[in-house]
Amino acid sequence: MTDGENKNILKFELLKDLARKINSLAGMRDILRQALDKTIEIAGLESGSIILWDEETKKVTDEVISGKVNRNQTLLALEKDVLKNLRKDFLVESVYLTLQKDGPLSFFSYPIKMDKKLVGVINGLSAGPRSYPQEVDFLDALSHQLGLAVARKKYQVSLEQFDKLREDFKERTEKEKLSAIRQTAAGLNHEINNLLMTIVGNADLLLLTKDNLDSETIKRLKRIEENAMEIREIIQALTKIIEPVIVEYPLGVKMLDIKKSRKKEEEEEKEEDQESSQN
Numbered sequence: 001m002t003d004g005e006n007k008n009i010l011k012f013e014l015l016k017d018l019a020r021k022i023n024s025l026a027g028m029r030d031i032l033r034q035a036l037d038k039t040i041e042i043a044g045l046e047s048g049s050i051i052l053w054d055e056e057t058k059k060v061t062d063e064v065i066s067g068k069v070n071r072n073q074t075l076l077a078l079e080k081d082v083l084k085n086l087r088k089d090f091l092v093e094s095v096y097l098t099l100q101k102d103g104p105l106s107f108f109s110y111p112i113k114m115d116k117k118l119v120g121v122i123n124g125l126s127a128g129p130r131s132y133p134q135e136v137d138f139l140d141a142l143s144h145q146l147g148l149a150v151a152r153k154k155y156q157v158s159l160e161q162f163d164k165l166r167e168d169f170k171e172r173t174e175k176e177k178l179s180a181i182r183q184t185a186a187g188l189n190h191e192i193n194n195l196l197m198t199i200v201g202n203a204d205l206l207l208l209t210k211d212n213l214d215s216e217t218i219k220r221l222k223r224i225e226e227n228a229m230e231i232r233e234i235i236q237a238l239t240k241i242i243e244p245v246i247v248e249y250p251l252g253v254k255m256l257d258i259k260k261s262r263k264k265e266e267e268e269e270k271e272e273d274q275e276s277s278q279n
Contacts, residue, residue, distance in 0.1 A: 002187070007042055008180030011138050014038040015145060015173050022149050028052075031149050032064045035142060036122075040066060043135055045124045046105075047071035051079065052112065052120035052150060067125070074101060075125050083109055083121070093118060096132050108132040110139040114147040115165070122146075137179065141172045178244060181256065185238040192235055196228045203228070240264040 014035070021031050032050045040048045047067030053060045065072050086092040095109040105125055112120035122143060124132075148165050203224045210218050243262035248254050 005180070005184050005187075008176075008183060010038065010042050011141075012173070012177050012180060014042070015141055015176060018142075018145050018149075019169070019173070022145070022152055028062050028149060028153050029064065031146070032062060033066075035146060036064050036066055039122065039124065039142065042138070043124055043126065045126050047075045047125040049075055049079070049123045050112075050120065050146070051123070052146075055114070055117045055119050062120075070102070071105075071125050074099075074105070075107075075123055078107065078125075079109075079121075079123060083123075087118070098129055104128055106130045106132060108135075108139075110136075110143055112143045112146045112150070114150045119147065119150050137176065141169075141176050144169050144172055178242070181241060181244055182239065185235065185241070189235050189239055193232060196232050200225055200228045234258060237263060 018031060018035060021034065032052070036048050036050050039045070045067060047065070049063065049065040049072075051060060052062040065075065067075070083092075083095060086095065093111040095107070097107040099105040099107060105127060106129055107126075108122075108124050110122045111118050112122060122139060148169055151165060203221045206213070207218065207221050207225075213221075237258055240263040241256075241258070241261045242264050245257045245260040245262075246254050247257045247260075
């Protein structure tokens with residue numbers, strides 16, 4: 001498994017675990033600590049913080065910070081001396097910076113919102129230059145979930161509003177999971193197809209000399225071709241999944257069921273059938 005695939009799995013597991021904690025009414029500090037620790041691991045941060053405040057008074061209500069002591073000090077200084085003023089004077093929400101302090105550093109500050117109101121931020125600091133926008137989808141899903149936690153804690157939204165927030169988060173989580181599957185499928189499609197084409201090509205070359213081959217060898221070569229093409233079809237089906245179905249096996253092993261998962265071509269056929277029936 002590549003680092004990218006492992007990182008996508010960690011992202012999904014974090015979002016899923018946080019959803020459980022929110023639904024179980026776990027303490028806000030516990031939720032924030034888990035979110036921060038895993039984000040530091042996933043994004044490879046040297047320091048990170050999550051800060052929540054009252055949307056009206058702007059007074060900090062919850063704050064967690066973790067990482068190297070000297071980097072934590074830099075992160076706190078950025079929040080106090082720079083970001084606070086940017087949000088107040090210019091209504092800045094997302095920030096991505098490259099710094100030169102004891103070597104090059106990369107910094108991000110991403111908003112946490114509750115019902116479109118800014119109620120906090122996720123801050124992160126890492127060594128060296130990097131492109132944090134690559135993590136935007138994950139940060140967006142994470143901040144949305146933390147916004148749900150704030151809403152649940154304060155009981156400031158109606159049941160109908162909370163259900164809408166929960167459905168929005170579920171949709172974001174499903175998109176994150178589907179994105180991880182598609183990224184994995186794209187890599188497999190590229191790498192495995194190259195090997196399969198080599199296998200099929202060599203089998204075809206051997207079959208061109210079938211006059212010199214016995215019937216059993218010819219049969220096995222044709223079987224190699226068939227199996228190779230079946231593998232190719234499976235990989236292609238993986239790239240077309242739009243609604244994954246995860247099956248749990250004994251001992252807690254979970255696996256994607258490619259056959260049961262809904263695919264793009266199936267959806268297109270369904271739409272065509274509906275159009276035909278209407279006409």
